Amino acid sequence: MADAASRLRSLAEQVLGTPLPVRVRAWDGSEAGPPDAPALVFHNRRALRRLLFKPGELGLARAWVSGDLDIDGDLYTALEAVAGLVWERGDDARTLAQAVRDPAVRAAARDLLKLAGPPLPPAPPREEIRRPRRRLHTRRTDRRAVSHHYDVGNDFYEIVLGPSMVYSCAYWEDGGTLESAQRDKLGLVCAKLGLKEGQRLLDVGCGWGSMAIHAAREHGVRVVGVTLSQEQAAHARKRVADEGLTDRVEIRVQDYRDVVDGPFDAVSSIGMAEHVGAARYLEYASRLYALLKPGGRLLNHQIARRPERDETAYEVDRFIDSYVFPDGELAPLGTTVTQLERAGFEVRDVEALREHYARTLRRWVVNLEADWDRAVRLAGFGRARVWRLYMAASALAFERNRIGVNQVLAVRTPESGASGLPPRPRTWHG
Structure with a gap:
């Protein structure tokens, strides 16, 4: 069909009930839409079939990961433009199955299906995890989920994370580098925990060993770091040995x-x-509470979602669950604090670092894009595209206050009531 882009754009706007905020470039080379806007590039009809079969986030992810759909222009600008059509509507909003009752819109939907052509539906990309949603968070399913995300290859993560090998929100100052910001974050955690020489620290989900190494080297503590990832553990042990800390870090x-x-x-x-x-x-x-001495401190650094008006209606993010963090779940900050208190902790401090994570993610995207060809060789085309979309979209989610990240300091306060915290605990920022 000649000028497929104009046809696609017109039909999509009829079905969605709103103008498309991006240009469309179709498989026949035609374009339609605002000339200064980023373009959604449909390399083939299969890209359209993917969007029609799974309207919303999952269909967009499948088209992107497979390479059937691309973006010409700034990735962040494009994602912001389509946010209102995808993330802020929800996967079930205005799907073809339930769209609208207007016969003209139903006709437009049928014409879109004709434009997409047979067969329908395409198979999901091989990077997508599909499994039964039964018995989540057993030891076996957690090992499998962690392996999917973290056993991509240490060399790939070195590209993304840089020399610090810290895969969490950095703590930024103006003019700071990613490495200095990650070092400052680890220092902040150690200060909140009040680490002193000779103490024992348990680092849960120790990753590639950065927190364990920092705490042992800078504060003289003995550290046990635990992870479910074989690749992370091997890398962390090598770093510990290279630092000469095998007597302090396990x-x-x-x-x-x-x-x-x-x-x-x-x-x-x-x-x-x-x-x-x-x-x-x-x-x-409760398990972490039991592992602490009376007076011991927990620093829980965790991403949080905004609470729903009806929490029973909450659903996990389809793209994240299928491609990035299988079985991962975000909770509102209030829920996390309540559960820590129910376990016996006294929550003493909460610090929001939302903007810091947005800046961290943008830096990781820069790292990935700067060494893109090598990243693709290491992780594969689809997996590298997963990470680029996931990190860019997450940066925008933090910037738009759709999600946040918080450090919660909690204490196993002894019966005497003496928490052991300084009178002005925020002096750790000094």
């Missing part, structure tokens, strides 16, 4: 639920609790 491939050699003076959990799941969160908090 890295284990172990579920936190299986740690039995407490008590510890402090526990750090940085970017791990998102994997725990709502049904297991009280168990998680």
